[in-house]
Amino acid sequence: MTDALALNYAQRLISCESVTPAQGAVFDALEDMLKPLGFRVDRFVSGTGDDNPAHGAPVENLFAIRESGGRHFAFAGHLDVVPPGAGWASDPFVPQIKGDLLHGRGAVDMKGSIAAFVAALHEIPADAGTISLIITGDEEGPAIYGTRALIDHMHALGTIPDACLVGEPTSVNRLGDMMKIGRRGSVNMWISVAGTQGHVAYPHLADNPIPKLVAILSEIEAISLDAGTDWFQPSNIEITDLAVGNKATNVIPAKAEARLSIRFNDLQNGEALVARMQELVEKGGGTLTAMISGEAFLTPPGELSAAISEAVEGVMGITPEPSTTGGTSDARFLTKICPVVEFGLCNATMHKLDEAVAIADLTALTEIYRRVAIRMLGS
Structure with a gap:
């Protein structure tokens, strides 16, 4: 039946x-x-x-x-x-x-x-x-x-x-x-770096946010969170988006943004990861917001x-x-x-x-x- x-x-x-x-x-x-x-x-x-x-x-x-x-x-x-x-x-x-x-x-x-x-x-x-x-x-x-x-x-x-x-x-x-x-746990993060818009011929009158964001992402990319456990694979950080939205060829943009996704094992926790990334981002001149979807x-x-x-x-x-x-x-x-x-x-x-x-x-x-x-x- x-x-x-x-x-x-x-x-x-x-x-x-x-x-x-x-x-x-x-x-x-x-x-x-x-x-x-x-x-x-x-x-x-x-x-x-x-x-x-x-x-x-x-x-x-x-x-x-x-x-x-x-x-x-x-x-x-x-x-x-x-x-x-x-x-x-x-x-x-x-x-x-x-x-x-x-x-x-x-x-x-x-x-x-x-x-x-x-x-x-x-x-x-x-x-x-x-x-x-x-x-x-x-x-x-x-x-x-x-x-x-x-x-x-x-x-x-x-x-x-x-x-x-x-x-x-x-x-x-x-x-x-x-x-x-x-x-595994999951947390998404959004990074924003503000600059000052200006003409590319007069860079001293502007502040380009892109190099700052690239430096932040380079530092993040170098991080190895852990080597995994008996039951979990290593935690990983992935850069999932990078956006400037600048359609002009002769303008230094006013803002650059990126998004991260971290999948983590039970050696980590969401709040600690957010705090670690926030410290790094703010040191590089950016701001960070985050949403923890769940803990491992x-x-x-x-x-x-x-x-x-x-x-x-x-x-x-x-x-x-x-x-x-x-x-x-x-x-x-x-x-x-x-x-x-x-x-x-x-x-x-x-x-x-x-x-x-x-x-x-x-x-x-x-x-x-x-x-x-x-x-x-x-x-």
């Missing part, structure tokens, strides 16, 4: 257009799947009112729980998707089965894994323990009013999970070959990663590699309340045209999730 359910649920979710920040129909669909299984479903919108548009508000969130005492195991994910873009072979929000693949935006990132987990719930006894779903409509966007608001909601209810599985697409070459036990985190191998490994080995016959590679996810927020590991579908087509999931992988993932939940609930 769960074989057909996972595919059916994935099709229903994909059919709901839900470009971030998602609201409405896609949450209706998920709620309709969960209520017959005995879940209480709380839905709320965060970030309403006079908010900064850059924050991506308003955002709908869903917290569903089926309580029966015992241990509390949670599944977290997101129903929002990135814009599909032009060039799809078919409508990205009309799921299409072509051969052994299901196509549609969100098939792997991450409506497919949500569908698999809900399908697995049909085979988990209601008295096995407490299960919850932590589902946001804003993971692909700024993530200001998504999972963080859901964590506040759980605190208000006084219900915090003992462990949480995040259904991000972590597999690389085949389902089950990788799980994420941590993620690690869930050392333990009960949850062992449960995932055992389930994957039993279903797929392989052992998932514990990894901390890749970008950020909402696990960076959830790790503050309980142990978190990410595991899900193959990520080869996520965010791409004609995103697709193997139907067999939906079936296998459903059984993997069922086994993980049963073990974590202690049944």
